[in-house]
Amino acid sequence: MSGSPVFDLTCDLIRRVSVTPEDAGCQSVIAERLHRAGFSVERLRYGEVDNLWATHGSDGPVLVFLGHTDVVPSGPQEAWASAPFEPVVRDGRLYGRGAADMKSGVAAMVVALEDFVRANPKHSGTVALLVTSDEEGASIDGVRRVAEEFRRRGQRVDACVVGEPSSKQRLGDLVRIGRRGSLTGRLTVRGVQGHVAYPEKADNPIHAFASALDALTAERWDEGNDAFPPTSFQFSNLNAGTGADNVIPGELHAVFNFRFGTASTAPALRERTEAILQRNGVELGDGASRLDWWLSGEPFATPAGPLRAATLAAIRERCGIEPELSTGGGTSDGRFIAPLGAEVVELGVCNASIHKVDEHVALEELERLPMLYGAVIERFARSSGGK
Secondary structure (H helix, E strand, O other): OOOOHHHHHHHHHHHOOOEOOOOOOHHHHHHHHHHHOOOEEEEEEEOOEEEEEEEEEOOOOEEEEEEEOOEOOOOOHHHOOOOOOOOEEEOOEEEOOOOOOOHHHHHHHHHHHHHHHHHOOOOOOEEEEEEEOOOOOOOOOOHHHHHHHHHHHOOOOOEEEEOOOOEOOOOOOEEEOEEOEEEEEEEEEEOEOEEOOOHHHOEOHHHHHHHHHHHHHHOOOOOOOOOOOOOEEEEEEEEEOOOOOOEEOOEEEEEEEEEEOOOOOHHHHHHHHHHHHHHOOOOEOOOOEEEEEEEEEOOEEOOOOHHHHHHHHHHHHHHOOOOEEEOOOOOOOHHHHHHHOOEEEEOOOEOOOOOOOOOEEEHHHHHHHHHHHHHHHHHHHHHOOOO
């Protein structure tokens, strides 16, 4: 089955089993197309992660489209109505892993950039595409590493459109203008293993952690602010025990996560958490319980600027709606680009099916997305001094 350029490219990408951090040749397809369109193409590979940086034009301002070719695993293939890595159209939707998150977005970016430079071969400024295969995974050797390389080079990035599936009910109804930070704690509470009949000879880490668990979940971390809701705290994993019903375990393992805005800082959250643990009998330090932290991204909120204005105007023009502006949701690779001084927005298809069995994108949204991205490019270029 063949259709429009964005449909055909999306299908080609879906067929490639690019489960993170594998790219499975997706970026080679994109690189060849953009090279033919006149882009300068650079491959940046760090560890097992492929990154693609393609630019057209010179000087500033620099408008970057940001996406990822990796996808999450399909889960049980028998649960899908059709093979997860074979694109299938049913009832006006294109099905396949990555159809929404975010091979359709990547394909739309490529088509929009091709169309723009074809119509404006001598445009002012620079348009670019940055694609990684490490967004759904550890996010260590993807855009995080590329951003470090950009800092080293002095690479300018003025504006960035992240193609994550942001919409709720229809294309363009929500634009993300920021993201919360994400801070994860991995706690090991150490006790002494023993027989349940002789608790005086053991030290049960489950009992030791009980009051700390209650205190942490009851804590009000902040009240949020105009840009962000209050910080949220959630345990995502809690386990202890040997599997036997007559053994007091020697260790308890817990994983928890903060999603926080600018009303709190990561150091303050760490300090408060450790103080709560200590007050509730969980001693931290050498030979005692252990708490390891991982900060995967700081919060950011993009103030109003040329990119936001161009995005909102394009949505009004192409979609006929006034979008909601949001800093909610999880994290995205935009968290690594914003600190470079870039204005960042996230705009993509509806996200109702992402990471699910039978992931899909509406064909109508798929066909309109390149035109929407194209309108953003055109309006941003005009606001920045012409084409």
